[in-house]
Amino acid sequence: xxxxxxxxxxxxxxxxxxxxxxxxxxxxxxxxxxxxxxxxxxxxxxxxxxxxxxxxxxxxxxxxxxxxxxxxxxxxxxxxxxxxxxxxxxxxxxxxxxxxxxxxxxxxxxxxxxxxxxxxxxxxxxxxxxxxxxxxxxxxxxxxxxxxxxxxxxxxxxxxxxxxx
Amino acid sequence: xxxxxxxxxxxxxxxxxxxxxxxxxxxxxxxxxxxxxxxxxxxxxxxxxxxxxxxxxxxxxxxxxxxxxxxxxxxxxxxxxxxxxxxxxxxxxxxxxxxxxxxxxxxxxxxxxxxxxxxxxxxxxxxxxxxxxxxxxxxxxxxxxxxxxxxxxxxxxxxxxxxxxxxxxxxxxxxxxxxxxxxxxxxxxxxxxxxxxxxxxxxxxxxxxxxxxxxxx
Numbered sequence: 001x002x003x004x005x006x007x008x009x010x011x012x013x014x015x016x017x018x019x020x021x022x023x024x025x026x027x028x029x030x031x032x033x034x035x036x037x038x039x040x041x042x043x044x045x046x047x048x049x050x051x052x053x054x055x056x057x058x059x060x061x062x063x064x065x066x067x068x069x070x071x072x073x074x075x076x077x078x079x080x081x082x083x084x085x086x087x088x089x090x091x092x093x094x095x096x097x098x099x100x101x102x103x104x105x106x107x108x109x110x111x112x113x114x115x116x117x118x119x120x121x122x123x124x125x126x127x128x129x130x131x132x133x134x135x136x137x138x139x140x141x142x143x144x145x146x147x148x149x150x151x152x153x154x155x156x157x158x159x160x161x162x163x164x165x
Numbered sequence: 166x167x168x169x170x171x172x173x174x175x176x177x178x179x180x181x182x183x184x185x186x187x188x189x190x191x192x193x194x195x196x197x198x199x200x201x202x203x204x205x206x207x208x209x210x211x212x213x214x215x216x217x218x219x220x221x222x223x224x225x226x227x228x229x230x231x232x233x234x235x236x237x238x239x240x241x242x243x244x245x246x247x248x249x250x251x252x253x254x255x256x257x258x259x260x261x262x263x264x265x266x267x268x269x270x271x272x273x274x275x276x277x278x279x280x281x282x283x284x285x286x287x288x289x290x291x292x293x294x295x296x297x298x299x300x301x302x303x304x305x306x307x308x309x310x311x312x313x314x315x316x317x318x319x320x321x322x323x324x325x326x327x328x329x330x331x332x333x334x335x336x337x338x339x340x341x342x343x344x345x346x347x348x349x350x351x352x353x354x355x356x357x358x359x360x361x362x363x364x365x366x367x368x369x370x371x372x373x374x375x376x377x378x379x380x381x382x
Contacts (some may be wrong), residue, residue, distance in 0.1 A: 003282065006191070006194065008192055009194075010187045010190045010191050010194075011187060013190050014185065014186070014187045014190055015187055017190070018179055018180075020183075021179045021182055025175070025179060038185075038193075039193050039196055040198060040199060040200060042190060042193045042194065042296075043193065043194065043196060043198045044200065044266050046194050046200065047198070047266075048267045051267055052267070060227055061267055064266070064267050064268070064269065064270070065267050067267040067270055068268070069200065069266060071369055072200065072273070072274070072366065073200070074199075074201065089272045094301055106171055107171065107174070107175075110171075114368070114372050115369055115372075116270075116369050116370075116372040116373055117372070125171060126172070126261050127172075135269065135271060136269060137270045137373065138269030138270050138271030138273075138373070139270060139271055139374075143373075143376055146376055161322070
């Protein structure tokens, strides 16, 4: 691909890099793993860029590649850090159950979800409709709705169990 | 507390990190990919290179070895290796089709799983085909060679024992042992290379297909 295409691609990735970071944060605890995954997603996107026809939104197309890459990505064996949270979310106060505490607790529970459930939650958090999530994941909107309900119940139960409500 | 409240926290956290410059992104484009598909491609390229190397090595043996049996044995393997290279190239072409990862997640997972399973199945079948072929062919050559040219044969050592009942029994037990060892070795080898990965991919497909009982929307 020529220099103009490369420049155009780099500019698009620069504008949408938050999407890649979100995927990396949800799938990798370790900073080095996240960097590896970021590089892999960027490379896979670049390799597929010639197939991008502009029919779908670039962000949706990028999500497909980023999630496909993250789900099929084999992490290097490293000494894992304790939690996804420790890297970028502040520690919670001991006695208070603030909104932020609950968010941190929820994040910890999301970290325990399966790869597929994480992908659905990520798209849901980015306000994708069930139809759009279904299109990215390759399943029906009904199936997405059922899974999302189950994920919400699971998270709620875990949070309640940990007495954070 | 709603799940949606997390979005703000996630965005805030990511804002601190998502600041790669265009120059940094450009550098990433020249890096090498570490995906499973690329690992599979590298494995197949290694197999192609090894097959070509074997072809060359066997050809040297065919042209320069003094024993007819050895020449006959290796010449057949050169003939087998040449179409095998084309089979590997065909496989490589199919794997190249997997390089586009902009398909829906389920479709992508199913494609990768299918090609990985086919690759393992074919590699396993090829191992046993070649092993059976090697044994049968080498015994046939040994038989012809021993019968026709005992004193000038490399199988001279077997002159007396060859084709007696204990010798045949030994060959049968040896072959069975070899097949058993190879069966477990091949299973262990492919499982070590791709087993864990395949299991993980299959779990993802099951997760996608599964609709919980008593599900309500």
